[in-house]
Amino acid sequence: MQDVCKHCYGATGIHEAEKTIPDKVMEVILAEAKYIASSITITGGEPATFPHMTRRICNESGLPVFVMTNGMKLIEGITPASVLFSLDANDARPGINPDTILKNVLGYNCNLACNTVLTSDLDLLSYFEKMKALNKKLLSRGQHLREWKLGFVIDRGRATKHRNLFPDIDVVFKQLRQLLITYFEDPPFHLAIRGFLYTKFLTDAYLQSIKNFKLQEKRNPCLDCYGRGEILTVNTEGRVQMCTVHRTVSEPITDSLIDAVLKLLQRNEFTALTYRDWSECHSCRYWNICGGGCPSLAENYGGSWTGKDTFQCTIMGK
Numbered sequence: 001m002q003d004v005c006k007h008c009y010g011a012t013g014i015h016e017a018e019k020t021i022p023d024k025v026m027e028v029i030l031a032e033a034k035y036i037a038s039s040i041t042i043t044g045g046e047p048a049t050f051p052h053m054t055r056r057i058c059n060e061s062g063l064p065v066f067v068m069t070n071g072m073k074l075i076e077g078i079t080p081a082s083v084l085f086s087l088d089a090n091d092a093r094p095g096i097n098p099d100t101i102l103k104n105v106l107g108y109n110c111n112l113a114c115n116t117v118l119t120s121d122l123d124l125l126s127y128f129e130k131m132k133a134l135n136k137k138l139l140s141r142g143q144h145l146r147e148w149k150l151g152f153v154i155d156r157g158r159a160t161k162h163r164n165l166f167p168d169i170d171v172v173f174k175q176l177r178q179l180l181i182t183y184f185e186d187p188p189f190h191l192a193i194r195g196f197l198y199t200k201f202l203t204d205a206y207l208q209s210i211k212n213f214k215l216q217e218k219r220n221p222c223l224d225c226y227g228r229g230e231i232l233t234v235n236t237e238g239r240v241q242m243c244t245v246h247r248t249v250s251e252p253i254t255d256s257l258i259d260a261v262l263k264l265l266q267r268n269e270f271t272a273l274t275y276r277d278w279s280e281c282h283s284c285r286y287w288n289i290c291g292g293g294c295p296s297l298a299e300n301y302g303g304s305w306t307g308k309d310t311f312q313c314t315i316m317g318k
């Protein structure tokens with residue numbers, strides 16, 4: 001199964017695509033997850049690669065389950081709370097027909113959300129038409145498209161080897177402008193646009209920080225990160241991780257998931273760090289907003305844990 005998107009800019013995640021949580025650990029998770037979580041999200045490696053595991057989590061955990069999938073294969077016998085699927089340009093995943101993906105995900109009979117990354121070949125307006133048609137079908141059966149997230153391919157991770165995927169920025173803006181004009185005539189669903197449109201110039205935090213500048217010396221990017229504070233991640237080795245992307249600070253799940261989480265909460269390798277540890281950012285005026293970015297990404301892109309997250313530097317226009 002083709003389960004790797006060429007445009008992926010991630011440098012983290014699973015190490016062995018064919019591996020998943022050991023059965024013994026899965027039993028523990030199925031027994032205890034309901035006591036410490038309000039929902040479960042199953043994400044990459046592609047859940048359709050592990051249909052048995054995905055079915056067990058959906059059917060036996062007693063929690064609402066969200067599935068993130070590339071949509072290339074329908075996982076039979078599950079009724080998730082919602083499915084987030086990827087619908088990208090053909091050049092990102094060659095040979096993929098977007099209509100097949102849409103047909104597959106409708107097979108889940110639940111609310112859907114869609115993630116689309118703009119690459120060079122994407123005809124945004126025709127994708128918008130597809131999304132509207134999808135939403136119409138969902139509404140006719142009492143469901144809806146929760147969100148259409150649009151992102152932009154950037155020069156990071158695997159994508160660096162596929163520069164032909166990078167869209168012409170003028171074409172993207174032209175298409176985006178047309179999309180927004182059509183969208184706001186009658187917004188059919190929630191639209192989220194991620195990427196370089198979120199610049200420092202658009203954030204309230206930035207405006208606030210230049211009005212009353214006071215260096216936040218205690219700032220630590222992990223302390224207020226959604227990936228750490230709201231989400232508990234179990235990786236393919238059956239360990240609970242401190243955050244969604246960082247694998248090093250983790251604890252094995254043996255007899256009890258709750259015990260593993262309690263042990264993890266006592267670790268403070270990340271969270272005890274402050275401004276003085278991020279020496280490479282000392283000359284940066286965006287520290288209060290950025291706080292060094294994501295340390296795990298900084299490390300994965302070849303730097304150090306407390307080095308600059310150069311992705312963040314790009315977004316900040318540094």
Ligand code: SF4
Nearest residue numbers: 222225228243294296
């Ligand atoms: S390493 Fe990155 S993703 Fe993990 S908690 Fe810190 S900022 Fe968030």
Ligand code: SF4
Nearest residue numbers: 281284290292309313
């Ligand atoms: S923009 Fe770059 S240099 Fe500035 S705080 Fe963020 S990571 Fe550090």
